[in-house]
Amino acid sequence: MAFDTWGETFPVPEPDWDLIIASDILLYVKQYPNLIKTLSFLLKNYKRRNMKSEVAGSSQHRKLVTVSGEEFLLPQPVFLMSWRRRIGGEESLFFSGCEDAGLVTKHIGSRVYCISPRRET
Numbered sequence: 001m002a003f004d005t006w007g008e009t010f011p012v013p014e015p016d017w018d019l020i021i022a023s024d025i026l027l028y029v030k031q032y033p034n035l036i037k038t039l040s041f042l043l044k045n046y047k048r049r050n051m052k053s054e055v056a057g058s059s060q061h062r063k064l065v066t067v068s069g070e071e072f073l074l075p076q077p078v079f080l081m082s083w084r085r086r087i088g089g090e091e092s093l094f095f096s097g098c099e100d101a102g103l104v105t106k107h108i109g110s111r112v113y114c115i116s117p118r119r120e121t
Contacts, residue, residue: 007034014047018076019063026083029090036097039079043103043117046077067109074108079115 020042025035062073065080074080083091095105098115106114 005034006031007037010038010041014045015042015077016047018046018048018078020077020079021081022079023082025081026091026094029093032094032097036094036101036103039098039115040101040103043077043079043115046117048076067112070109072108072114074114075116075119077116081113081115082111083113084111 020039026032063076063078064071064073066072095113098105102118103115104118106116108114
């Protein structure tokens with residue numbers, strides 16, 4: 001599914017996909033708050049399709065992905081993005097904004113970041 005404008009009401013009220021992939025989305029610093037708003041919605045409003053008697057945090061709520069030849073067991077839902085540091089460093093505002101919005105960011109490979117909702121303990 002394609003989505004054109006960050007921050008606007010998303011066309012699916014209860015997203016049920018567990019992996020979102022993007023690249024080159026940190027070009028416009030002024031759009032970071034809108035991008036974070038959309039990512040927060042997608043990750044925090046995720047509804048599993050098969051809601052059997054699964055235990056939260058079990059391996060069934062994780063996805064195995066390979067990045068640069070290394071395997072990672074990632075939480076579901078998860079947002080994977082490629083990011084190459086650019087001159088200026090404004091991209092750090094995106095990562096700190098994600099943390100402020102209750103999202104966890106993790107560097108998992110060469111230029112690859114994993115963003116997921118913060119799990120309540």
